[in-house]
Amino acid sequence: MGDQSIDVKHYWRAMLRLIAWLLVCWFVVSFGLGILLVEPLNQFHIGGFPLGFWFAQQGSIYVFMLLIFIYAWRADRLASRYGVD
Template sequence: MDTNKKNYWKQNLKYLTILLSIWFLVSFLCGILFADYLNQFMLGGFPLGFWFAQQGAIYFFVILIFVYVFLMNRLDKKYKVDEL
């Protein structure tokens, strides 16, 4: 594998690691482990921990998908592997 492909894949793995870490933090930590603490705060009339577990995590997941698409399109153009 040439250097260009290795660098592309290395950057892709970096993006995946960061985004999956955010996914883990939002879904597991905010929705489960810290739910009791977060329930002290209200968002839209609901306890924040409940909101993260029921709705907030889904919003974050969709945002992460759009962020990943944006980052990968930029990376594709940088390494000239984008679609025409």
């Protein structure tokens, strides 16, 4: 990696950790709650929505937005903490 300092290595490792966590959330909410577990979740309701159906057609999209927000915010903080911004 040539001229890369310790900070750069730490920055990248922290970044990969952040990405991994967000990816797990992404998978759980969309493929997990919206597809794999939709039938058991549909036994429960919020208002007029069967829960699994709600995650599939509404909830997952809200969570996606939240995930990118957390990502952009945390990535900015990582960049300034490790001095690579």
